[in-house]
Amino acid sequence: xxxSFMVLLIVLIIPSxxxxxxxxxxxxxxYFYPVFEDAFQDIYGGGLAYGGDxxxxxxxxxxxxxxxxxxxxxxxxxxxxxxxxxxLASFVLGANYTFLTSPVNxxxxxxxxxxxxxxSNVLGEIKDTGFGFEVKVGAYKKILAGFFADLFVGLSxxxxxxxxxxxxxxxxxxxxxxxxxx
Numbered sequence: 001x002x003x004s005f006m007v008l009l010i011v012l013i014i015p016s017x018x019x020x021x022x023x024x025x026x027x028x029x030x031y032f033y034p035v036f037e038d039a040f041q042d043i044y045g046g047g048l049a050y051g052g053d054x055x056x057x058x059x060x061x062x063x064x065x066x067x068x069x070x071x072x073x074x075x076x077x078x079x080x081x082x083x084x085x086x087x088l089a090s091f092v093l094g095a096n097y098t099f100l101t102s103p104v105n106x107x108x109x110x111x112x113x114x115x116x117x118x119x120s121n122v123l124g125e126i127k128d129t130g131f132g133f134e135v136k137v138g139a140y141k142k143i144l145a146g147f148f149a150d151l152f153v154g155l156s157x158x159x160x161x162x163x164x165x166x167x168x169x170x171x172x173x174x175x176x177x178x179x180x181x182x
Contacts, residue, residue: 022057023182026150030175032071036157036168043075044086049173055096055109065109067092067134069173077121084121088169090114090156092134109136115158115169132158132170142181150177 033046051069058064071088094111113134119126138152157170 023063024053024055024148024179025182026053026055026177026179028052028150028152028175028177030152030154030173032171032173034169034171036170039078040167040169042078043084044073045075046171047071047073049175051090053177053179055098055107057098061098061100063096063098065092065094065096065111065136067094067111067136077123080122082122084119087118089116090134090158094134096136104139104141106139107137110134111136113156113158115160117160117162117169119162126162128160128162130158130160130169132156140177140179146181148179148181150179151175152177 027050029048029050031046032049034040034044049069049071051067054066055063067090069090069092071086071090073086075084075086076082077084091114092111093114094109096107096109096111099106111134113132115130115132117126117128117130134154134156136152136154138150140148140150142148153172153174155170155172157168159166159168161167
């Protein structure tokens with residue numbers, strides 16, 4: 001399933017590059033906070049998340065959006081207080097629309113989200129993969145010869161069942177980014 005998603009990404013990126021009338025590539029830093037699971041909040045809380053986005057406008061201001069965002073935290077198990085580690089890797093494939101309203105441009109995107117989940121502690125290691133969605137809105141301003149600064153907020157949702165319990169690994173992320181428009 002993971003390999004199929006990666007192949008799909010590559011198959012979509014290459015033709016999109018030739019169709020693109022405009023594109024942006026961005027590195028971003030944000031704060032991720034899980035809002036759907038109390039246990040997840042208690043054990044790991046929120047934290048810094050980084051990532052990157054590639055958007056290729058293929059028709060007017062409508063673009064194909066590719067995103068990647070790893071997130072990792074160390075926490076303590078609820079009862080035994082022993083260390084537990086979480087690693088998430090999120091991949092987004094979606095569409096976004098840019099409202100070109102110089103000097104500040106606004107955008108909104110909706111995409112399918114693949115999440116790779118790994119949790120390890122004294123009880124063992126759990127790995128799983130889940131699909132969900134992500135909504136992202138933001139505003140960016142050009143600052144110098146193609147470079148821009150971006151402010152964004154996103155909401156993600158992804159339910160999976162890595163063991164005998166279900167968990168929603170989604171949440172809210174707000175942050176900043178620096179990118180280049182080509």
